[in-house]
Amino acid sequence: MSSSVPSDDPRLISKDITYPGETEEIQAYYTRPKKNQKFPGVVVISEIWGLVPHIEDVTRRVALEGFIALAPDPLSPLGGTPEDAGEAVKMMRELDGDETTKNLIAAVEYLKTHPQSTGKVGVTGFCWGGGMTGAVAVNTPDVQAAVPFYGRQPALEDVPKIKASVLAHYAGEDERINAGIPDFKAALEKASIEHEIYVYEGARHGFYNDTRSIYNEEASKLAWKRTIDFFKEKLGV
Numbered sequence: 288m289s290s291s292v293p294s295d296d297p298r299l300i301s302k303d304i305t306y307p308g309e310t311e312e313i314q315a316y317y318t319r320p321k322k323n324q325k326f327p328g329v330v331v332i333s334e335i336w337g338l339v340p341h342i343e344d345v346t347r348r349v350a351l352e353g354f355i356a357l358a359p360d361p362l363s364p365l366g367g368t369p370e371d372a373g374e375a376v377k378m379m380r381e382l383d384g385d386e387t388t389k390n391l392i393a394a395v396e397y398l399k400t401h402p403q404s405t406g407k408v409g410v411t412g413f414c415w416g417g418g419m420t421g422a423v424a425v426n427t428p429d430v431q432a433a434v435p436f437y438g439r440q441p442a443l444e445d446v447p448k449i450k451a452s453v454l455a456h457y458a459g460e461d462e463r464i465n466a467g468i469p470d471f472k473a474a475l476e477k478a479s480i481e482h483e484i485y486v487y488e489g490a491r492h493g494f495y496n497d498t499r500s501i502y503n504e505e506a507s508k509l510a511w512k513r514t515i516d517f518f519k520e521k522l523g524v
Contacts, residue, residue, distance in 0.1 A: 327353075364390075420438055458506070
């Protein structure tokens with residue numbers, strides 16, 4: 288895919304870092320434009336395979352649009368993301384949900400208070416990370432924009448806690464996840480939360496991941512343009 292960004296792209300400063308989590312230091316991938324100015328922040332939350340090269344690539348794509356981007360390794364408490372995808376999925380299922388949410392909220396705090404940050408922060412995530420994007424938006428008021436990709440929706444009773452504007456992307460061929468859309472939309476409307484919801488007909492769950500056979504170029508490019516435009520509007524690039 289033409290939007291892939293090399294790890295040594297000269298326009299960016301990219302590196303592995305750690306930040307203070309709920310109970311320990313959390314490993315993460317950090318990248319931002321080289322320009323000496325302040326940028327809004329975006330937390331990028333991985334799929335169920337953890338912090339893999341594809342997610343680092345996506346994080347660089349975000350940074351090139353004018354953001355400090357940070358992708359936490361959700362498996363930091365268990366030693367970090369392994370190379371074996373099956374083992375990563377097994378480890379992800381062992382994570383404590385509340386602790387994981389707090390570790391991701393700590394990433395929001397890290398970007399909010401970063402010396403080169405404007406203080407505004409958005410969150411996006413894919414699949415598992417889409418669900419966690421909702422969890423972060425529910426549990427912190429410090430997110431101005433939340434963009435879940437085909438993620439499980441938050442519990443309906445928690446939706447009114449969301450302070451962020453929401454842009455949600457769903458695949459047309461994703462019956463299990465999509466079953467929750469009508470009630471989620473109704474809850475957002477009832478709580479007067481600004482939101483946009485898009486369903487990409489013909490696309491399958493995971494359609495943005497250009498390293499997999501389910502990748503859908505048309506849906507991916509449209510969802511990405513909407514995402515970046517949304518972040519620029521809500522976070523002030």
